[in-house]
Amino acid sequence: MKTNMPNTPINTLDSKVRINGISAEPPKGMTKARAEKRFAVLCRELFELQDAMWGARVNSVLVVLQGRDTAGKDGTIKHVAGCLNPRGVSVTSFGVPTTEEREHDFLWRVHKHTPRRGEFALFNRSHYEDVLVVRVHNLAPKKLWQQRYGHIRDFEALLAEHGTIVLKYFLHITRDEQKERLLEREKESKTAWKLNPNDWKERDHWDEYTAAYEDAISKTAAPHAPWIIVPANSKWYRNLVVAESIVDALRDHHKNWDKTLEEMGKAGRAGLAAYRSGIKRKTAG
Ligand code: ATP
Numbered sequence: 001m002k003t004n005m006p007n008t009p010i011n012t013l014d015s016k017v018r019i020n021g022i023s024a025e026p027p028k029g030m031t032k033a034r035a036e037k038r039f040a041v042l043c044r045e046l047f048e049l050q051d052a053m054w055g056a057r058v059n060s061v062l063v064v065l066q067g068r069d070t071a072g073k074d075g076t077i078k079h080v081a082g083c084l085n086p087r088g089v090s091v092t093s094f095g096v097p098t099t100e101e102r103e104h105d106f107l108w109r110v111h112k113h114t115p116r117r118g119e120f121a122l123f124n125r126s127h128y129e130d131v132l133v134v135r136v137h138n139l140a141p142k143k144l145w146q147q148r149y150g151h152i153r154d155f156e157a158l159l160a161e162h163g164t165i166v167l168k169y170f171l172h173i174t175r176d177e178q179k180e181r182l183l184e185r186e187k188e189s190k191t192a193w194k195l196n197p198n199d200w201k202e203r204d205h206w207d208e209y210t211a212a213y214e215d216a217i218s219k220t221a222a223p224h225a226p227w228i229i230v231p232a233n234s235k236w237y238r239n240l241v242v243a244e245s246i247v248d249a250l251r252d253h254h255k256n257w258d259k260t261l262e263e264m265g266k267a268g269r270a271g272l273a274a275y276r277s278g279i280k281r282k283t284a285g
Helices: 032-056 073-081 127-131 142-161 175-187 197-220 235-284
Strands: 060-067 089-093 120-124 164-172 227-231
Touching (some): 060 235, 127 142, 164 235, 197 227
Parallel strands (some): 164 227
16 A cells, blocks of 8 residues: 655755745545554665665665754664664764864765665765755855855765665744644643743744745755755654655665675676586595
């Protein structure tokens, strides 16, 4: 059973994205039970795909998770990473840059966490903060952050050229949903440690962030680095959309990985046969 996904990847430059026009709710007819059942199926497929990718060492995957506070970046990572063999996964969170990071170009701290062939890298926030929070809070001159869209396009094109499958997600929640989640966090002693007055302050900039996200998405969407806007008011639907789109993107490569693995297998067998016949010759001689 494949679910009907309203959230087609955005993969062309200057696509007109209007976040407010996109529902943050699951589509009608979708239930938690259906979504979780489908997620479990995808989870198994993802594990198999990762295994083939790991062996073939032709591609890697970079999953970029962006979204407002409480949008569920951590929760998504927990669920997706839970499907994968930890051997080939790295998770990196990008917070306020350190002095050393600030003294380098904005991609310096990011590039070194991109995945090597065969591996998955999951980013909780990313280089996009440099055209989001930096823009909203005037942390750099406009001229500087505006040039970054081009740098990001080139950077992601470079990664793709090297075989990295780049997938970028905007976890879309409503303002009301965020308020509820923040209040919930406050009530629960298990989650109260996450409280940060800044999360409430950032709500005052809601519309500025919306504009910044719309520009970031429309100025950096590409066939090799699509954006997926994820309706994220329901956690179970959010997880499903992310898993479904990763599996979709990886499936395209599966045949190629299998072919590479087959060739590697043939070469391995031939090597072993040569080794064995060498031993036979030695023992016969
Ligand atoms: P989460 O990222 O899951 O919401 P958090 O808010 O606790 O968790 P931290 O690791 O403390 O995360 O830091 C995230 C903060 O760092 C965010 O407020 C984000 O806007 C800020 N940040 C990230 N990158 C940059 C950047 N390049 N410049 C300035 N601030 C940044």
